Amino acid sequence: MQIPYTVEARPDTGLYNAKLGVWLFLASEVMLFGALFSTYILLRTGAAEWPVGAEILNVPLATLNTMVLISSSVSMVLSWAALRLGEFKKFRLWLGTTFALGVGFMIIKTIEYGSKFEHHLYPSTDNFMAIYFTLTGLHGLHVLGGMIVMAYFLGPGSKMWKSEPDRFTNRIEVVGLYWHFVDLVWIFLFPTLYLL
Amino acid sequence: MNVLEKNKATAEDHAGHHEEPFWRKYIFSQDHKVIGVQYGFTALFFLLFGFTLMLIMRWQLAFPGKPVPIIGGLLGAANAPGGIMLPEFYNQLGAMHGTIMVFLGVVPILVGAFGNYVVPLQIGAPDMAFPKLNMASYWCYLPGGLIMLASFFVPGGAANSGWTSYPPLSNIATQGQTWWLVGMIFLITSSLLGSVNFIVTIFQLRCEGLTFMRLPYMIWSQLVTAFLLLLAFPPLEAAGILQLMDRVAGTSFFMPSGLVVSGEILEVAGGGNPLLWQHLFWFLAHPEVYVLILPAMGIVAEVIANNTRKPLWGYNAMVYSGVFLGFMSFIVWAHHMFLTGMGTAISSFFQTTTMIISVPSVVILTALLMSLWGGSIRFNTPMLFALAFLPMFGIGGLTGLPLGLAPSDIHLHDTYYVIGHFHYVVAPGTIFAIFAGIYYWFPKITGRQMSERLGKLHFWPSFIFINGVFMPMFIQGLAGVSRRLYDGGAQYTHAKDVLHWNTFISMSAWMLMVAQIPFIINLFWSIKKGAKVGANPWEATTLEWSAAPSPPIGHGNFPQIPVVTRGPYEYSPPGTDKTFLPQDAAAQEG
Amino acid sequence: MAGHSAEDIKKETRVYILVFVALAALTLVTVGVSYLDLSGGAAVGLALLIATIKGSLVAAYFMHLLSERKLVYAVLLLTVVFFVALLFLPLGGHADRLR
Numbered sequence: 001m002q003i004p005y006t007v008e009a010r011p012d013t014g015l016y017n018a019k020l021g022v023w024l025f026l027a028s029e030v031m032l033f034g035a036l037f038s039t040y041i042l043l044r045t046g047a048a049e050w051p052v053g054a055e056i057l058n059v060p061l062a063t064l065n066t067m068v069l070i071s072s073s074v075s076m077v078l079s080w081a082a083l084r085l086g087e088f089k090k091f092r093l094w095l096g097t098t099f100a101l102g103v104g105f106m107i108i109k110t111i112e113y114g115s116k117f118e119h120h121l122y123p124s125t126d127n128f129m130a131i132y133f134t135l136t137g138l139h140g141l142h143v144l145g146g147m148i149v150m151a152y153f154l155g156p157g158s159k160m161w162k163s164e165p166d167r168f169t170n171r172i173e174v175v176g177l178y179w180h181f182v183d184l185v186w187i188f189l190f191p192t193l194y195l196l
Numbered sequence: 197m198n199v200l201e202k203n204k205a206t207a208e209d210h211a212g213h214h215e216e217p218f219w220r221k222y223i224f225s226q227d228h229k230v231i232g233v234q235y236g237f238t239a240l241f242f243l244l245f246g247f248t249l250m251l252i253m254r255w256q257l258a259f260p261g262k263p264v265p266i267i268g269g270l271l272g273a274a275n276a277p278g279g280i281m282l283p284e285f286y287n288q289l290g291a292m293h294g295t296i297m298v299f300l301g302v303v304p305i306l307v308g309a310f311g312n313y314v315v316p317l318q319i320g321a322p323d324m325a326f327p328k329l330n331m332a333s334y335w336c337y338l339p340g341g342l343i344m345l346a347s348f349f350v351p352g353g354a355a356n357s358g359w360t361s362y363p364p365l366s367n368i369a370t371q372g373q374t375w376w377l378v379g380m381i382f383l384i385t386s387s388l389l390g391s392v393n394f395i396v397t398i399f400q401l402r403c404e405g406l407t408f409m410r411l412p413y414m415i416w417s418q419l420v421t422a423f424l425l426l427l428a429f430p431p432l433e434a435a436g437i438l439q440l441m442d443r444v445a446g447t448s449f450f451m452p453s454g455l456v457v458s459g460e461i462l463e464v465a466g467g468g469n470p471l472l473w474q475h476l477f478w479f480l481a482h483p484e485v486y487v488l489i490l491p492a493m494g495i496v497a498e499v500i501a502n503n504t505r506k507p508l509w510g511y512n513a514m515v516y517s518g519v520f521l522g523f524m525s526f527i528v529w530a531h532h533m534f535l536t537g538m539g540t541a542i543s544s545f546f547q548t549t550t551m552i553i554s555v556p557s558v559v560i561l562t563a564l565l566m567s568l569w570g571g572s573i574r575f576n577t578p579m580l581f582a583l584a585f586l587p588m589f590g591i592g593g594l595t596g597l598p599l600g601l602a603p604s605d606i607h608l609h610d611t612y613y614v615i616g617h618f619h620y621v622v623a624p625g626t627i628f629a630i631f632a633g634i635y636y637w638f639p640k641i642t643g644r645q646m647s648e649r650l651g652k653l654h655f656w657p658s659f660i661f662i663n664g665v666f667m668p669m670f671i672q673g674l675a676g677v678s679r680r681l682y683d684g685g686a687q688y689t690h691a692k693d694v695l696h697w698n699t700f701i702s703m704s705a706w707m708l709m710v711a712q713i714p715f716i717i718n719l720f721w722s723i724k725k726g727a728k729v730g731a732n733p734w735e736a737t738t739l740e741w742s743a744a745p746s747p748p749i750g751h752g753n754f755p756q757i758p759v760v761t762r763g764p765y766e767y768s769p770p771g772t773d774k775t776f777l778p779q780d781a782a783a784q785e786g
Numbered sequence: 787m788a789g790h791s792a793e794d795i796k797k798e799t800r801v802y803i804l805v806f807v808a809l810a811a812l813t814l815v816t817v818g819v820s821y822l823d824l825s826g827g828a829a830v831g832l833a834l835l836i837a838t839i840k841g842s843l844v845a846a847y848f849m850h851l852l853s854e855r856k857l858v859y860a861v862l863l864l865t866v867v868f869f870v871a872l873l874f875l876p877l878g879g880h881a882d883r884l885r
Contacts, residue, residue, distance in 0.1 A: 003325060005400050014855040017325045017400050023858045024392045027865040028426050034869045035434035035476055039449065042472050042876055059817065066813050074806040077848045081795050081802070124446030126465045131449075134441055180848045187840045191833040195820035399857065427868050475876040526868050530879060539882030542875070 007167045022174045026181050029142075033185050036135050040192065043127045051128045053194045056121070058112055062194050065108045066186065072101035073183040076176045083169045088161055091172070095154055098179065102147040109140055132193050139189060142182050149175055216750060224335075226327035227749045231334050232313030233641065236634075238334075239305035242341060243627075244712075246296035251709055253289040256281045257684040258702035275353060283682040287356035288372065290680055292344070294359030295376065298484065299383050300341045302626055306491035307387075307425070308337065310633050311394060311418045313641065317740035318412050320403025320760065320780075322752040325396040333390040340382030347375035358680065360477060363450035363470045367442045368457055374443055377436045384433045387425050394422035403739075405760030409515070410779070412738045412764040413508065416515050417494030420522035421487050428483035428526065435476035442468075449473075471536055478529040486525045488622055489589070490518060492629035493560055496582045499632045500564055502736045503579040504571025505775065507765035510563035517556035517563075524553040534602045535609050543602050550600035557593055561586065572768075577651030581632035584659050585625060592620030595670065610680075613673025616666050624662045631655075631715070638719075639733045643746055644726030650718035657711035664704030668697040735776055737766055742778030805847045812840050 009016050044050050053059075079094030116122075116129070123133040153175060160168040215221075225231055252271075255264050261280060264271065268279025275285035312330065316323055324330045347354040352370025355361065366373050398419045402411075438449040446464065450473045453466030501508045508514065530538070530546040565586055573579070595617040598604035608614065631654070639645050675694040677685040684698045685691035731745035743758035758780035766777040816836045824832065845851045851858075 003321075003323060003327070003401070010400050013399055013857050015400070015857065017396050020399060020857065021326065021392050021396045023861055024395055024426060025388075027861055028388055028392075028430050030865050030869055031427050031872065032430035032434055034872050035431035035479070038431075038475075038873050038876055039434070039438065039472060041873065042469055042475075042880060043449070043467070045877065045880060046469050047467055054820065059820075063813065063817050067810060070806065070809045070813065073844060073848050074802055077802050078799065081799055084795050085792055122446075123441060124448075124465060127448060127467045130441065130445075130447035130465070133445075134437065134447070134449075138437065177849055180844050183848075184841050184844050187844065188834075188837045191816055191820070191837050195816065196830055196833055423864070427865060431872060471879070472876070475879070479872060523864075527871050527875070530875070533879075537884045538879060539884055542879045542882040545875075545878075 007164070007170060016170055018170060018174045019177075022177050026177065029181060029185075033135075033138075036131070036138065037188075037192070040131050040135070043131060047127065051126070053128075053196060056128070057132065057194050058115065059194050061108055061112055062190055065105055066190050068101050068105045068108065069183045069186050072098045072105070073180050075101065076179045080169070080172050080176050083161075083165075083172055086165075092154060092158070095150060095172070099147055099150045099154065102143055102150070105143055106140065106147075109136070135189055135193065139182070139185055142185070146175070146179050146182055149178075221749060224331060225749070226323075226331050228312045228316050228324045228327070228330060229641070229747060229753075230749055231330050232309050232311075234334055235304050235308030235312060235337070236310075238338060238341065239301050239309055242296050243301035243305070245345075246293050246301055247709065247712075249289045249293040249296070251705055252281070253286060253293065254702035254705050256286055256682065258699045260683055260686060284356060285353065286682045287358075287680070288348070288354040291355045291358050291361075291376075292348070295355065296344065297622075298359065298488070299380070300337075300344060302488055302622065302630070303387070303484075304337055305630055306488070306626070307390060307394070307418070307421060308334065310491060310495065310630075310637070311390075311421075314637065314740060315394065315397060315415060315418055316401070317640075317744050317747065317753055318415055318738050319398065319401060319406055320739050320743065320754065320758045321397060321401035322754070322757075324393050325400055326393050329389050329393050333386045333393070336382050336386035336389065340379045340386060343375055343379040343382065347372040347379070350375060360481070361439070361473075362477075363439065363442070363468075363473050364452065364455055366439065366473075367450055368462075374440065377440050377443070380436050381433065384429050384436070387429055391422040391425040391429075394418055395426065398422075403758050403760060406779075409512070410760060410763050412494075413497035413511065413514055413518075414491075414494035414738075416518055417490040417497075420518050421490045424483040424487050424490075424522055424525060428480045431476045432480035435473055438476075439473065471533070474533050474536065475530070478532045479526075482529040482532065483522075483525040485618070485621070486521060488626050489557075490522070492585070492626040493518075493564070495629045495633040495636070496564060496585050497567075498736075498738065499578045499582040499636050500567050501765040501767065502636075502734050503574045503576065503582070504568055505574075505767045506567070506571045507763070507767060508563065509566040509569070510559070511763075511765070514560050514563045517559040521553060521556040521560075524549060524556070528553055528600075531600050531605070534605045538602075547600065547602055551597075554593065554597065554600070561589060561593065576635075577646070577648055577655060578632040578636040580652070580655045581628045581635070584655070585628045585632070588620055588624035588628065588662075592617060592622075592625050595620065607676070608673060610678055611673035612669040612677045612679055615679055616669030616673060619666045619669070623666065624659070628658075631658075634719070636734070637740075638722065638726075639729045640740055642723055642726065643728060644722055645729050645733060646718050646722040646726055650714045654711060654715040654718065658708060661704045661708040661711055665701050665708060668694075668701055672697055732778075737776050737778050738764055739779050743780050801847055805843050808843060809840055812836055816840075 003017070004010070005015075005017050007016060013020065075094045075097040079091050079098060082088075082090035082094055113133075121129050123130045153172065157171070158168075160171070222230060225234070252264060252267070255262075263279030264276060264281060265279075268276055271279070271281070271285070275282060275288075312324070344354075350371050352372055354372040355366075355369065355376035357366035357369045357373060361373065361376065398411075398415060438447075441447040442449050442451060448465045448468040450470050451462065451464045451466055451468040452470060455462045455464070455466070497508055497514070528546060528549045530542065531550045534543060534546075568583075595613070599608055599614060599617060635646055635651055672685070672691070672694045675691060677688070677691045677694060681687075685695055732741040734741065736742075739758055739760070743756075744753045745755075747753040760779045761781060761783040762777060762779055764779055766779075766781075768775060769777050816833060819832055819836070820829070851862075
C-alpha cells in the first residue's frame with residue numbers, strides 16, 4: 001500500500017506531502033514563539049522598570065552566536081543543494097558542518113547560562129531573566145531537536161540515499177526548512193532580548 | 197540480502213503483505229482504522245470517567261454534607277473523611293471533569309476516532325498522509341490521559357483550580373496542577389501532530405474527481421477543525437510552559453507583586469500578570485469550543501442527508517460559514533474576560549466580533565433544519581440523535597448571546613447560566629452528535645448493526661434527562677448562583693429560592709447515567725452478536741459506504757482507488773429510478 | 787525536485803553566499819545601531835525593521851519562499867493574521883484597561 005505524493009508533487013497543490021506538512025508545523029511554531037513574544041511585550045509594558053539587556057546579557061557572545069546560526073543556515077541549504085547535484089560526499093560535509101555549528105551554538109549558550117548562574121541570575125530573579133531564560137531555553141531545545149534529526153540523517157537515516165534518493169533529498173529539504181526557521185526565530189530573539 | 201531473503205521479500209510483495217504480529221497490527225498500528233478505534237474506546241472510557249466525576253459532585257450539591265453512598269468509603273480519607281466530600285476534593289472533581297471531558301473525551305473522539313476512521317475512507321485515500329505520525333499522536337494522547345488520571349493519587353490530589361487553571365490560584369495550588377500541566381503538554385503535542393496529518397491528508401490525498409466543493413461536509417468540518425487545533429493550541433502550550441516555570445522554577449510570569457497568601461507575602465520576584473494567562477488560555481480555549489462543535493455538525497450533516505434521502509440544503513453556505521466561523525473564532529476570545537477590568541474600546545471590539553460569529557453558526561443550523569424540509573425522514577437511532585442535536589444546539593447558541601454582550605455578561609458571568617449555556621452545546625449538542633456517529637458508522641467498522649430497540653431505549657431517556665440536568669441551570673444562573681460553589685449556593689440569600697433545583701438536577705444526572713446503560717450493553721453486545729449487514733446498510737452516497745466495502749487492516753482501503761464523478765449527497769437524483777447515487781457511480785448514470 | 791539543471795543549482799548557490807554576506811553585515815548593523823542611544827520607539831522600530839529584513843532574506847532564499855506554492859502562502863498569511871492578533875490584542879487590552 002503506497003501513500004501517493006510522498007516524493008512527487010501533487011499536480012494541483014504543487015507540493016509533496018512532507019513539504020506541506022513541515023510548513024504547517026512551522027506555522028504552529030510561529031504561534032508558539034508568538035505567544036512568548038506576546039508575553040514579553042505584555043510583561044515589559046506592564047513593568048514599572050525594565051533592565052537594559054546589554055548591561056546584563058553578553059552582547060558580543062550573542063552576536064557571535066548569531067553569526068554561528070546564520071552560517072549553519074547556509075551550510076544547511078548547501079547540503080541540500082549538494083544532494084540535488086547528486087554529490088553525497090559534499091552533502092555529508094555540509095550537513096556535518098551544520099551539525100558542528102549547532103554544537104558551537106549550544107556551547108556558547110552553555111557558557112552564557114553558566115555565567116548568569118555564577119552571577120546569581122536565575123529565572124526567578126526577575127521577569128527579564130525569566131523571559132530571557134524561557135525564550136532562549138525553548139529556542140535552544142529546538143536547536144537540540146534539529147541536531148538530533150541531523151545526526152540521524154548523517155547516520156542510519158542516510159541509507160535511504162541508496163534506495164530512494166529523491167525521497168531522501170526531500171527529507172533533507174524538510175529538515176532544512178525547520179533549521180532555517182530556528183535561525184529565523186533567533187534573528188528576532190537576539191535584538192529583542194539583547195539590544196532593546 | 198541473500199537470495200533466500202530476497203525471494204521471500206518479493207513473494208511478500210506479490211502477496212500484498214505478510215501478516216503482522218498482533219502487537220504491530222492492533223497495538224502499535226499505523227492503520228488509521230485501528231488508530232481510530234483505539235482513540236474511540238479510550239475516549240469513551242474517559243467520557244464515562246469524566247461523567248462519573250460529575251455524578252459524585254452532584255451528590256454534594258443535592259445533599260450537602262451527607263456521606264456519598266456506595267462509593268463514599270472508596271474515595272479515601274484525604275478526599276472524603278467518613279464519606280463526606282471535602283471542598284478540596286469537590287474542586288478536584290470540578291476541574292478534572294471539565295479537563296477530561298474536553299481534552300480526553302470529546303476532542304479525541306471527534307477528531308482522533310471519527311476523523312481518523314472516516315476521513316481517509318471518505319476521500320478515497322489508502323490511509324492518512326503520515327501513518328507513523330498518526331500512531332505517535334495516539335501514543336502521546338494515552339500517556340497524557342494516564343498522567344491526568346494518576347494525578348488523583350498524588351498528595352493534594354488532582355488539579356483543583358478549574359479546567360481554566362487561572363493564576364495566581366493555580367500557581368500556588370497543590371502538586372496535581374503540575375501533573376495537569378505536564379499532561380496538557382502531552383495532549384497538545386498529540387493534537388498538533390494530528391492536525392498536520394489531517395490537513396495534509398485532505399489537501400493531498402483526495403482521489404481523482406474529488407474537488408473541494410464535492411467533499412462531504414464531514415471533511416470540511418474536520419479540515420477547519422484541524423486548522424483551529426494547529427494555530428490555536430501553541431499559545432496554550434506556551435502558557436503551560438510559563439506556568440510550569442512559575443511553579444517549578446520560581447518565576448513570576450503570572451505572579452503579581454505583593455501577593456499575600458494565608459497572611460504571608462509570597463517570596464517571589466513579582467511583576468507578573470495573571471491576565472497574561474487568561475489571554476493565552478482563552479486564545480486556545482475559544483477556538484477549542486469550535487473544535488468541539490464543528491466535527492459534530494459534520495456528523496449531523498452526514499446523518500441528516502442520509503436519512504432524509506435528499507441532498508443537504510445550502511451546502512455552499514454551510515461550507516463558507518464553516519470556514520468563516522473558523523477564522524472568526526480566533527478573534528473573539530476576550531469575551532471570556534469581560535469582567536477583568538476591560539476598557540470600553542477593547543470590550544466593544546470583542547463584543548462585535550462575538551456577535552458577528554453567531555451568524556455563521558445560525559446559517560449552518562438553519563441549513564441543517566431546512567435540509568429536513570420535503571425529506572423522506574427515516575427515524576432510526578442515528579437520525580433521532582441528529583434531529584435532537586438541532587434544537588439543543590439552538591438553545592445552546594441562543595443562550596450564548598447575552599454572555600457575548602458585556603452588559604448582560606456582568607450579571608451572568610461565572611454563574612450557572614454559563615454552565616447551562618456551554619453544556620447545551622456540548623452535551624445534548626456534540627455528545628448527541630457523537631452518539632449519532634457511533635450508531636451510524638458502527639456497521640462500517642464492524643460489519644454488524646447495533647440494536648434499534650436498545651438504541652431508542654438509549655435515546656429517549658437521555659434526551660429527557662439531559663434537559664432535566666441543564667435547563668434549570670439557566671434559572672439558577674439568572675438568580676445569581678455562582679459556579680464552582682461547594683455548597684451549591686446555600687450561603688447566599690439571593691440563591692435561596694432556586695436552591696431546590698439542585699436536587700432536581702442531580703436526580704436528572706443520575707437518571708441520565710442509567711439511560712447510558714442500554715448504550716453500553718448495545719455497543720459491546722453488537723460487536724459480537726449484532727445483525728450482520730452488507731457494505732452499505734444505510735444506502736449512503738459517500739465513498740466509505742460504496743467503494744470500501746469492508747476495509748481490511750493494513751492493506752489499503754479500496755480494491756480500486758475510486759474516481760469521483762458527482763457531489764456527496766445525490767439522494768433521490770432526478771432522471772433516474774435509483775434512490776441514491778454513490779459519489780463514484782459511473783458518470784453516465786443519473 | 788527534478789527540473790532544475792545543475793547550472794540553476796550552482797546559480798542558486800551563489801545567491802546563498804550573497805545572502806549570507808548580507809545577513810552577516812546586517813547583524814553587525816543591528817548591533818552597531820543599538821549603541822546609537824535612540825529613543826525607545828525608534829530603537830524598537832529600527833531593530834525590528836532590520837530583523838524583518840534579515841528574516842525575509844532567510845525565508846525568501848534559504849527557505850525558497852519566493853517560489854513557493856499558493857497553498858503555502860495562504861497558510862502563512864493566515865498564520866500572520868493570527869500572530870498579529872495574538873501580539874497586539876492583549877496589548878490593546880492592557881492599554882485600554884480601567885484604572
